Structure formats: C-alpha cells, structure tokens
Amino acid sequence: xxxxxxxxxxxNKLEDQIDKETWEKLTSQFWLDTRIPLSNDMDDWRTLSPxxxxxxxxxxGGLTLLDTLQSQDGIQAMLKDTxxxxxxxxxNNIEFMESVHAKSYSSIFSTLNTAEEIDEIFDWTDxxxxxxxxxxxxxxxxxxxxxxxxxxxxxxxxxxxFYSGFYTPLYYLGNNKLANVAEIIKLIIRDESVxxxxxxxxxxxxFNELSEKEQADLKDWMYDLLYTLYDNEEKYTRELxxxxxxxxxxxxxxxxxxxxALMNLGQEPLFxxxxxxxxxxxxxxxxxxxxxxxxxxxxxxxxxxxxxxxAMKDSDYDIGRTGDRKTPESDxxxxxxxxxx
Numbered sequence: 001x002x003x004x005x006x007x008x009x010x011x012n013k014l015e016d017q018i019d020k021e022t023w024e025k026l027t028s029q030f031w032l033d034t035r036i037p038l039s040n041d042m043d044d045w046r047t048l049s050p051x052x053x054x055x056x057x058x059x060x061g062g063l064t065l066l067d068t069l070q071s072q073d074g075i076q077a078m079l080k081d082t083x084x085x086x087x088x089x090x091x092n093n094i095e096f097m098e099s100v101h102a103k104s105y106s107s108i109f110s111t112l113n114t115a116e117e118i119d120e121i122f123d124w125t126d127x128x129x130x131x132x133x134x135x136x137x138x139x140x141x142x143x144x145x146x147x148x149x150x151x152x153x154x155x156x157x158x159x160x161x162f163y164s165g166f167y168t169p170l171y172y173l174g175n176n177k178l179a180n181v182a183e184i185i186k187l188i189i190r191d192e193s194v195x196x197x198x199x200x201x202x203x204x205x206x207f208n209e210l211s212e213k214e215q216a217d218l219k220d221w222m223y224d225l226l227y228t229l230y231d232n233e234e235k236y237t238r239e240l241x242x243x244x245x246x247x248x249x250x251x252x253x254x255x256x257x258x259x260x261a262l263m264n265l266g267q268e269p270l271f272x273x274x275x276x277x278x279x280x281x282x283x284x285x286x287x288x289x290x291x292x293x294x295x296x297x298x299x300x301x302x303x304x305x306x307x308x309x310x311a312m313k314d315s316d317y318d319i320g321r322t323g324d325r326k327t328p329e330s331d332x333x334x335x336x337x338x339x340x341x
C-alpha cells in the first residue's frame with residue numbers, strides 16, 4: 001500500500017463535531033456589505049453634529065484597523081496550531097469574513113464621508129497612540145506567543161476590544177438613527193460572537209490538557225493582559241468620546257464585554273458592574289431592535305447573542321431575543337461548550 005503523503009478532508013468523519021456545527025453556522029449567515037442600502041441613512045447623517053461625525057468616522061477607522069489585523073495576521077497565526085482539518089476550514093472562513101468586515105467600513109465611509117474626510121479618518125487611525133498600542137499588544141502575541149496565548153489575544157480582540165467602537169452605531173440605532181449602518185455592525189457582531197465562542201472553545205480544549213501549575217501561570221498571564229488592554233482601552237475611549245460625553249457609558253459597555261470574553265475562555269468574570277443591566281438601555285435597545293431571528297444557532301439572523309458558557313446566567317445572553325423560543329439545548333454549540341468544565 002502506498003504511504004499517505006497528503007490526507008484528504010472527510011467531513012463525514014470528524015474528530016470534533018463542533019467544527020462542523022460552527023462551519024454550518026458561519027456559512028448559513030454569510031453576508032456582504034453591498035446588500036445593505038447605506039445611502040438610506042444620509043438624512044440621519046445630516047442631523048448629527050460635527051463632533052458626532054468625527055466620532056463615527058474615528059470609531060469606524062479604529063474598527064477597520066482591528067479587522068485588518070485579524071484578517072491579515074491573527075487568523076494566520078492561529079492556523080499554525082489547529083487541532084483538526086475541519087478546524088483549519090473554519091479558520092479559513094473566519095479569515096475571509098474578517099476581510100469582509102474591514103471592507104464594510106470603507107463602504108460606510110464612501111457613503112457618509114467626503115474624500116478629504118476619509119483621508120483624515122485613515123490618517124488618524126494610522127497615527128492614534130492608543131489604537132496603535134492596541135494593535136501592537138495583540139499582534140506581538142500573534143507573532144511571538146504560544147498557541148493558547150494567541151487564542152486568548154484573539155478572544156480579547158473580538159469579544160472585548162471591538163466594543164468601544166460598536167457602542168456608537170448601537171447607540172444611534174437605539175435612538176432610531178443610522179439604521180442601515182447599524183445593520184452592518186449587527187451582522188459583524190453576530191459573526192464575532194461565533195468567532196469568539198469557537199476560538200474560546202478551542203482554547204479551553206488546550207487549557208484543560210495543561211497541568212495545574214501551567215493553568216495557574218496561564219491564568220495569571222491572561223488577567224495581566226486584560227488589565228493592560230483595559231488600561232489602554234480606557235485612554236482610547238476617553239480620547240474618542242470626550243467631545244460627546246459618552247466616556248463613562250462606553251466604559252461600562254466595555255466591562256460588560258470584557259466579562260463575556262473571559263467567559264468565552266472558560267474563566268470567571270472580572271468586573272462587578274459588567275452585567276447587561278448596567279449598560280445604557282438605549283444601547284441594549286439598539287442591539288435588540290429589528291432582529292430578524294432570535295435562535296442563534298439555527299437560522300440566518302442578525303440578533304446579538306454572545307456565546308453561552310457555564311459561569312454566565314442564561315438571561316445574560318437573551319439580548320437579541322424577540323420571544324421566548326430558544327434553540328434546543330442539544331442543537332446548540334454553546335451548550336456543548338458548557339460541558340467542557
């Protein structure tokens with residue numbers, strides 16, 4: 001018999017069923033920014049003040065940078081350490097969608113902004129001290145970290161650091177403004193929720209294989225990293241939002257999502273005021289308004305539901321629900337993640 005040189009992918013015989021479920025979820029919710037009628041938001045855009053225009057532009061510039069980092073370096077870094085062939089396929093899908101996310105912001109810019117304004121946005125993005133530090137903190141881990149450290153950095157990026165930017169369009173949506181711009185953000189959030197949960201799940205598999213000492217050391221490193229990122233994120237948020245007076249509210253939203261990032265990694269929450277009821281209800285209204293589907297792991301929809309892990313209450317993840325119907329426990333990827341601990 002000829003020795004196997006290259007192994008073909010057999011989706012009918014998988015090492016980890018979560019890979020298949022995640023692949024099916026991600027492909028079922030595929031979208032492109034060209035399908036969203038952004039020009040319908042121009043009337044709302046004209047009602048915003050110059051300071052608000054600047055905030056929106058800089059917010060999306062920052063998000064563009066982070067999605068560019070994730071699509072060009074982050075996923076490639078984690079692809080080197082996949083456990084299964086199907087996991088590689090899932091990461092390939094994630095990498096492509098991160099590029100779609102980054103491109104989507106340029107579609108928003110071309111609709112809302114002049115050429116001169118777009119140049120200013122990207123110049124600000126490429127030279128903002130705290131934004132560049134954020135990218136460096138994460139990319140240094142992607143380039144030099146251990147496999148599990150890379151996954152921690154990715155989950156912190158997708159489940160925490162993005163949300164200083166996501167706050168703005170969700171706030172406007174909660175005030176019945178910029179609905180189509182916010183629709184793109186909700187689609188991105190929907191993707192990032194799956195990405196953060198899946199990568200967190202893969203982290204937990206590796207974490208559970210470590211010795212107690214190795215686990216303790218990694219947890220110390222993880223929380224130290226979160227403190228470093230949070231400190232920088234606070235400075236970034238203050239610079240970004242000081243002119244419109246939203247700093248304190250955005251920081252609460254960040255703490256809420258930092259706790260969710262930790263939960264995706266199977267860890268305990270850190271911030272006592274990081275609960276849904278602590279977040280500005282206008283933003284929560286923006287998250288929940290107009291969702292086309294409330295079963296996260298069954299059909300295409302744009303509801304905002306974070307990954308469910310054991311230490312979080314189910315009510316913390318009901319943000320995008322418009323009714324009482326829930327995905328059956330046996331059909332949910334998140335219910336399987338809960339069984340890891």
